[in-house]
Amino acid sequence: MSIGLLLLIVVGLGVIGYILGRRRALASVAGDPRKLHSLPSQYGQSVFLFTVVPALLLLIVWLLAAPSVIDGQVRGTVTTDGVSQSEIDLKMADVGRISDGLGALMAANDMSEDDLTALTPGDSDLRGQLAAVGVAVGADVEPAVFEAAKHKRSLTNSAGLIRTVLILLVALAGLAYAMTRIRPDFRARNVSEAVVKALLLGSSLIAILTTVGIVLSLIFETMHFFRLYPAKDFFLSLTWNPQFRGGSDLGVWPLIWGTLYVSFIALLVAVPIGLLAAIYLAEYATKRVRSVAKPLIEILAGIPTIVYGLFALITVGPMLRDYFAQPLGLGNSSSSVMTAGLVMGIMLIPFVSSLSDDIINSVPQSMRDGSYGLGATKSESIKQVILPAALPGVVGAVLLAASRAIGETMIVVLGAGAAAKLSMNPFEAMTTVTVKIVSQLTGDTEFASPETLVAFALGLTLFVFTLGLNVLALYIVRKYREQYE
Template identity: 65%
Template sequence: MPLLWLIVIVLALAAIGYVAARGRAMKSAGGDSRHLHSLPSYYGSNAAIKVVVPAFLLLIVWLLAQPLYVNAVVSGMIPDTEVAEGSNLSLVMAEVRRAADGIDNAIAAGLMRPDAVADLGASDVTQTLKDAGQIVTSELTPAVLDAARKFRVLNNSGTLYMTVAVIVLALAGLGIALRETNKDFRARNVVETSIRYLLIAAASIAILTTVGIVFSLIGNTIRFFSLYPAGDFFGSLTWSPSFGGGSELGIWPLLWGTLYISFVALLVAVPIGLFAAVYLSEYAGPKMRAFAKPALEVLAGIPTIVYGLFALLTVGPLLLSVFGSDGLGWMQGTRAVITAGIAMGIMLIPFVSSLSDDIINAVPQAMRDGSYGLGATKSETIKQVILPAALPGIVGAILLATSRAIGETMIVVLGAGAAAKLSLNPFEAMTTVTTRIVSQLTGDADFASPEALVAFALGMTLFILTLGLNVFALYIVRKYREQYE
């Protein structure tokens, strides 16, 4: 059964439980809701919660655990001879999953009978999958085909067991809810407690996501440093990966390019965004504000690839006409730090302006009135009262823009080029950490080599960098608040 239909069945049972529990509660009270401990809707909500929450929790846990179990069982079937030199078990398992998915798609398209899967040889299955337009990177070996067959069996069996277990648990929850429903049952207390736990679980997702990101990076980062010396990674000033061997994987050229381009972007975004926020909140009339604020926020909805094309086709040629060989002679091509920095800065303007505008508007009007009452002008009030009061929030907006700039990829690829170098010249091409992560994990990279695993070390470095920025910003904000208060 498709997952969507399983979800629909559970939701239908929850709706049935809501109506049935509500009616049962009213019946136990003789049709008079005044005799109920809680409102009738609470009895229905209690039944719906007892149907949906346990069933969906089981569904989520099963969906997370089943792939781990299936991969563990199937990977044990792969002989060492299948793991060729320059490859690893993960790549072989990827081929097994592609073959299993291809067989399922071929059966769904009517190009292969389900009962014929076990009888066909590896060459026949490979040709059938290719004829069906499925992705098969090479000729399937008998071991990979057997693993794919086992993969399908385990997946199909697991999905069937999951469907039965989820529906049975939903029915059990419905039965329990109906059995405990009566006029004296404290349904409101149970529902409110359940909602509180659901909110706690929702708030915990952010923490668990952060922990998951860290652990997903740590394992491969440790593996990288076991293959490549950490001293060379942090001590070398050269970035020169070579999948044939002899690579120099120093992070400093990439880190310098990341910080340099982000700095140029912030030089564009922070003054313009902050001035725009001050104008919108303190000077603009209602009609102007109603037009200007949405117009600024439109910039936030433009895809970054469009900004990259803007940098490549408009900003770069414009800068080249001024600073190139026909002008000052400083710029050799359209791709440079300043090209990507300007385009990225334009992209960041709505992040700074919109957040700063909301923060400035949140400053109490009484502080403005008090300043005017002491004889201060509007500009003095803005400089000496409003901006200091809003500074913690403005720092947060700038931090958000900084993190956004550090993590940008497409604008850098199209606007700044791919040269890893240490230079102060903003008119030269450079690259960043994020673009190198994409480069090292695409193409024909061997995921067992340091040239591919270095992407995880780069990602961990970016994570620690942004975490340090957050801690530093919190320190500055708290220190300023102590002085201001």
């Protein structure tokens, strides 16, 4: 039975349980719901939850565990002495494909289970038949592999049957158990409440565990990298020069410098413009202007970064080169830190303006009244009362924009180029950490080489930087909040 159908049946049982549970609860008090501890529908809910949740949990565990258990069983049959681990892996891949192929073959050619058992790898057209149903097998099939595939198929089939039966049993058992619990004084409301709580907790756990998982995988790969490449060189070398043949210089500083330089220019553009736009929108614009202007600015945030990248590559880069860099004698490159920084700054304007606008709007009207009531003009009130009151939030908005700037890739590739350099000249091509992560991982080098693994060390460095920024943001926000509220 397919998983979709199984799910449908379990949910169907749950719905039946809901109806039965509700009815039973009402029947137990002779149709007078006031005598029940909870609402009738909550009794129904408790039955539904007891039917569906354990069955689904079991299904999830089964789906995660079953393939590896079956693989372990089959692996024993193809393992022979003196064969390397990677060869067995290759064979197992074949086994998997052939066993899938056999299933497809059966469905396509209307064969019975007996016909399948009768198949042997000696059959002349087995490869052809498998190819006909879309399974390509490399060489002629070894008898051991073919037997293993059949074995796997039968195991999978019986496992599927056991799964279906087991899950339906669990669902029915849950339904029956929940039905027996229904009495007028059964606290069904508390059951619903506890389940909702568990659901919320589960959701937040998923977010946290994912973060932990990502960080751990970064850390392990980084440790792997540092076994192959000295950490001292990574952190202290000022050259970034990866070689395909090995012997690379993988100093992180040129990349960090490029990242910070581009981000700095981007913030230099985005923060003043964004903040001033936010002040205009929040304090000066009439309702009509605001209702048009705010969505228009927010459209900027919806443009894909690759489009900004193209804008940088085709328009901004050449313009900066022709009108600034060349006349000033600062360089001939159309890719430059300035190009990427400017365009990224434009991208970040809506982040700063939209968040700051909300924050300025949330400054209480009584602050404005107080200031106007003392004879302050609008701009005096904004400078001296409203902005200081909104400062924690504005700092948060700026740091959020900074995190975006540090993590941005596409604009840098197209705007600033891919050359890792340590230079003060903003009209020179440089590159950032993220760009190098992409280029190191997409190269042709083998995965276990330091040239590839350095990507994880770079990723971890980036993570530490943005984490630091977020901690700083939290610290600033908290500090000022204590002072002002």
